[in-house]
Amino acid sequence: MKIGALREGFEGEARVSITPASAGHLRKLGHEVLVETGAGARAGFSDxxxxxxxxxVVASAAQLIAQADTLAKVRQPTEAExxxxxxxxxxxxxFYPAQNAELLALAREQGVTAIAMDMVPRISRAQKMDALSSMANIAGYRAVIEAANNFxxxxAGQVTAAGKVPPARVLVVGxxxxxxxxxxxxxxLGAQVNAFDVRPEVAExxxxxxxxxVYLDFDGPAQDGAATGGYAAPSSPEFREKxxxxxxxxxxxxxIVITTALxxxxxxxxxxxxxxxxxxxPGSVIIDLAAEKGGNCDLTVPDERIVTENGVIIVGYTDFPSRMAAQSSELYGNNIRHFIAD
Incomplete structure (x- = not known):
């Protein structure tokens, strides 16, 4: 099978779907691998x-599409592609098929099979292919780096001859x-960390x-339904108020507050x-990892860093995995090759 990686055209997207390392694994399985020229440049992978x-290395997207049997991307393909x-x-x-119904219909019209990496079930048997978890892992790590950069x-706390420095207090929601x-x-990094989740079983x-x-003094049902697919179910109104x-x-x-509920x-x-x-x-920092869907914070502005009137910094970037493009591409490339291998 000929497997080709297209260059990402989405503005600000630095990741690539196949890296030189993951391509090596695919070739060992007997596949031919093609890549559009410049596809890995922003992630640090040269032609x-x-x-x-x-x-x-193929000169254009059109040539790659003409030659390949299977095409790999990070973002969903464009209508033109x-x-x-x-x-x-x-x-x-x-692909996010539920949110891209017209794109899915076009794929069906073209006779193209669309495989959505976002639909891989978040179960133990599928961990090797769980690209959502791979990217969420990077986003959570990068959120702390962004918080440190803005704080x-x-x-970490310190006691020095020049004075005592208290540790930063961090709250992770989710x-x-x-x-x-x-x-x-x-x-x-030495912070004093508190964390909250609607699922009490994650306390351990x-x-x-x-x-x-962070425990709540609450006797009623925490959620309207059971958690499924690795996500927390919506909270009951009473629980939400508490x-x-x-x-x-x-x-x-x-x-520092880092919100991750998405x-x-x-x-x-x-x-x-x-x-x-x-x-x-003043000087406190909020990192909102849910900014792409409106944010967990009322004041989040997607893809922007703002400072409120009382001096609180709110970061609503939606490209955290892309800010660590080399690492993200390696993990995503491995998710893709395991999917193809299995």
Whole structure:
């Protein structure tokens, strides 16, 4: 089979779907690998690196589409790319079919099989192919790096001849893959970390990582339904009110808040309200990993960094995995090659 990696045309997207390393694994399976020239440049992979790995570098997207049996991308293909594809071809990408019904219909019209990496079930048997978790892991780690870059003090506490420095206090809202990665990074930097999740069963995981779980004094049902697919189910209204009240207690104490509550295909729940932001100290930082779906914070502006009137910095970037393009591409490339191999 001829497998080709197209260059990403989405503005700001630096990742590539196949790296020289993952191409090597695909070639060992007997496949031919092609890549559009410049596809890996923004992730740090030159055409020469692909050539050294035995990959054929093709001059244009049109030539690549004409030659390949299977096409790999990070973002969903554009309408123009799909119209160049022929019946019997396969395209693998983050397709998000529920949100791209017209694109899916076009693929069907063209006779193209669309494989959505975002639809891989988040179960143990599929971990090798779970690209959403791979990217969430990177986003959680990068969120802490962005927080440190915007925060005006140390993360770790220090006692020096020049004075005492208290540790930064960090609150991570949501302890899924991204949240746990953020907890691990913040703890390793020496911060005092608190974390909250609507699923009480994750408290043990949080505490095993050196963070403190935020408990609520609540007797009723926490959720409207059971958690499925690795995501938390929506909270009941009563639980939500208790949750927001607890966050209001914590807001004045926290230096950094990282929110991670996002379920693909849904608007992000509002968990950090404007009045909570107003309670925070000047210089505090909010990193909103749900910005692409409106944000968990009332004041988040997608793809922007803003400073509120009381001096709180709110970061709403939506490209955290792309900001670590080399690492993201390696992991995504491995997800793709495991999918093809299995």
């Amino acid at each position: 020469e690196a692909y050539l050294a790995a035995g990959v054929e 799909l119209r160049q594809m022929r019946s019997g071809q396969t395209v693998i990408s983050f 005006g003090r140390f993360f 302890a899924g893959v991204a949240g746990l990665a953020a907890i691990g990074a913040a703890v390793s 995981q949080i505490e095993s990582m050196g963070a403190e779980f 949750q927001l009240a607890r966050f209001r207690e914590l807001a004045p104490q926290m230096d 379920i693909p295909g849904r608007d992000a729940p509002k968990l950090w309200t404007a009045d909570m932001v107003a309670m925070m100290k």
